[in-house]
Amino acid sequence: MQASDTIVAVSTPPGRGGIGIIRLSGPQALELAGKLLRRPNFEPEPNRVSLRVLRDPGTGEELERALVTYFQAPRSFTGEDVIEFSCHGSPVLLLQIVDALLRLGARAAEPGEFTLRALANGKLNLSQAEAIRDLIEARTTAAARQAARQMGGELSARLQPFKETLLEIIVPLESSLEFVEDDLPNVEIERLSARLSDLIRMVDELAATFRAGRLLKDGLKATLVGRPNVGKSSIFNALLKQDRAIVTDLPGTTRDALSEVINLEGIPVLLTDTAGVRESADAIERIGIERTRRAISDADLLLVVVDGSEPLTAEDQELISEVAESPHLIVANKCDLGSFSLQRLLQVVTDGVEVIAVSARTGQGLEDLRKAVLRSCSAPENSIEGLLLTNARHYDLLRRASDSLKASRKLLEESASEELVLVGLYDALRYLGQITGETTPEDVLTQIFSTFCIGK
CATH class of the missing domain: 3.30.1360.120 (Probable tRNA modification gtpase trme; domain 1)
Structure with missing residues (x-):
């Protein structure tokens, strides 16, 4: 350019x-x-x-x-x-x-x-420039607010004390290296080590906000799965508050995955309705079931829907066992029917898995389901409060900076030479500088700006 x-x-x-x-x-x-x-x-x-x-x-x-x-x-x-x-x-x-x-x-x-x-x-x-892109691409109010805060320089301001503290640690080590023949006294090593520990804690605290920030920016994938005719499509429509999926009493009506984005308290959630999982001789239905299994592997959270008005079937239990290692909730539909028994269901469901009783027909329990989706994915209750990292590049650089600082602290406590200690400190300073563009290589800049729209 x-x-x-x-x-x-x-x-x-x-x-x-x-x-x-x-x-x-x-x-x-x-x-x-x-x-x-x-x-x-x-x-x-x-x-x-x-x-x-x-x-x-x-x-x-x-x-x-x-x-x-x-x-x-x-x-x-x-x-x-x-x-x-x-x-x-x-x-x-x-x-x-x-x-x-x-x-x-x-x-x-x-x-x-x-x-x-x-x-x-x-x-x-650079962090402000990336925030411009994020603001343009924001899909929720909360994501737009976070992008606006970073565009205003809040992330840069948050990083500045990190850099200043790091330079204050580097200066005495450089001075000792250049002008003093003796090793640093123990009291000075302890002081620098304590300052390094405080700095590492601050860097890690900021990096830890990335999970919540990623949810605000990219959202999460929640997929409805279950055997045919348990009400997946009805729950899908009820959460969307529109008749998006076709609903009939005939098992196997849903033949393909259907996705829509909903906003749950500022978190964009890609909700996917899938074909019912069962053995089928129908070639088209088998293709839909195969796509369901692919959707299961891609999901951040699985909503396993069962018919709460009847005992769990062998197909229900097989599916629950199949997803046991993945984040999931059990959604017991048809809780408005007189035969529904939550206690009976709790007795056979895997320990520790949350069970939400809902009625897609009446809307009962849907608000509990929305809250459970956010809770299961560790979405913050105050999603729009405080500065959150939303950029994976920033998160990666903070983790690298933290690792470099920890390596230098270990070398300092082991009385290693100042040259070795300084290597990690300068690496950390370079990583922090790459977040705001002070030390970012040209090829990285080219890669970043290629993701922008033309005209911006």
Whole structure:
């Protein structure tokens, strides 16, 4: 990616809309905009919107009447001169205008290139840039709030004391290495070891928030399984609060896995309804059952549905045994029927497995089921409170930093040479720097920004 040229892209989502925005950034942004407007000395007032006529640079034909905004360097998103054209949201029209700017000398922006230039020009750090992507991709209010907090620099602020403490530990070790022939006194080693222990604890505490943060960002996969006609599809529809799956009294109605995302207290849950598990001579039903078994292996949580109005069958017990090693709940449906007996069911279900009594027909117990899904996956009760790690890259770097710090602490307590102790400390400092982009290799940056949408 060359920061010396001028890039252009549509910054609004694909498809028709009321407004489409084209973004132009780089040293020739003003010049190219002036050519498109047929105004060679175009010098608009920064941060003011004006209505302008955009014309084809070859024929002079009017293309659009657009709102044009000029953001003067360095007071712009990218830190360069930026022009934004707010046009009618016709994909054909937007493509015409972008093509005109390309003919004038602009280059089509690569994914995330505007944000990458903002990073290169010091307008934000890497963790803030990644938070922009996460905010765009957020599927729940809680995920959007976490992304907004990180975009505002909260993660960077949280990491800064870690780096400062680490440097305060490194300095006396470097001084001892350079200027003192004798070993560090025991009291100094104990002091540095204690500071290292405190730092390790803080790093580990932040890393431990990743599980909850991952749930907020990526959600969890909860799959309904069970033999035919126990009410899986009815529970699926009841949790979705819409008739998404076909429900009949005929066993084997569901032939294929059906998935929808629901929001449980800010946690996106990919809920999957599956074909009933049983022996079948029907070729199509057997394919559905095979897909059910694949869905079982992919799930974070299995909701094993049984008919609570009758004793467990051999098929029920076989399925419960099959999923015993996976996180699962027993969902006893039809609890509104007079023959339902939770106590009888509890006597035959594996110890320690939670049993939730529900009625898909009346809605009884569904709120308990929602809470059990969150509880079983260790979702935090205060999901939207406090800073949570949501990025697997950040988590991996924190774990590496923690391991390096622990290795250095062990060497320090064993009275190893300062050179050996410092290796792990500098590694930890480098890992922390990679989170905010201070020490991130170029190939890693390329990989990160390739996941952004074009125009951002």
